[in-house]
Amino acid sequence: MTYQRPAYEQVTISHxxxxxxxxxxxxxxxxxxERHGFPGLFRALDDLNLTIISEIILAGSTNRQDAAAFLLSQAGKPLFPFVSAVRQPLGDLVSMFTPARDPKAKASKGKAISWAEAYAGLYGYATGWIGWTPEAAWNATPTEIDRAYVAHLDMLNAIHGSAEQEQHVHDPCEEVTEGEARSGLAKLKANAQRGKP
Structure with missing residues (x-):
């Protein structure tokens, strides 16, 4: 069975x-x-690493106080049932740290970059191109920023046209250089002095 990514990226953990x-x-x-890398995060879930699992819960929570209370409620209780309950949703959450693939997107031909560079780029798109506040950018998901940036570019292309669209064909016969203009003006003056039209 393949993982179906939700349209609104969010997970709920209960225990x-x-x-x-x-x-x-x-x-x-x-x-x-940045702290653990993708392999380290998935390995922590497989190894039942409570420290990193707690970090994931605190970092991803929509309400940090609720997350702290959730973790505190597990103190002194058996670890395995807790980790078994949260492991799959946390794996789904970590998978969502990468932007969802856009089926319309063309394969990138650019150089490979680190995740730190990718996240910095997404932040730049959100705050620089789209005009979101820093807080809105940090709270949005990578997929939300990626989709909003693509939609912003589509809007600009619709308003101003795209480089990929057919350009107006310029007729070189309509173009007159500065030298030709001066030459033509000189001929007009000479003809006027000789009384020719």
């Missing part, structure tokens, strides 16, 4: 009557991937 909502925000992605 022992407590629930926390998590979002794969740019802030969470940049912080956790």
């Amino acid at each position: 022992g009557g407590n629930t926390v909502v998590l979002r794969p925000s740019l802030r969470a992605a940049a912080t956790l991937v």
Whole structure:
């Protein structure tokens, strides 16, 4: 069975009557991937590493106080049932730290970049191109920023045209150089002095 990414990227973790909502925000992605890398995050879930699992929950939570209370409620209780309950949703969350593939997008021919560079680029698109506040950029997911940036470019292309669209064909016969203009003007003056039209 393949993983179906939700349209609105969010996961809910529940255990022992407590629930926390998590979002794969740019802030969470940049912080956790910089600190542990994607392999380290997935390995922590496989190895039942409570420290990193707690970091993922705190970084991804929509309400940090709820996340702290959720983790505190697990203190002194058996670890395995807790980790078994949160492992799959946290794996889904970490997967959402990469922008969802746009089926209309063409394959990139650019050079490979690090995730830190990719996240910095997304932040730049959000704040520089789209005009979001820094807070809005950090709270949006990488997919949301990517989709908003593409939509912004589509809007600019619709308003101003695209370089890919057919350009107006320029007729070189209509072009007159400065030298030709001066030469023509000189001929007109000479003809006027001789009384010719």
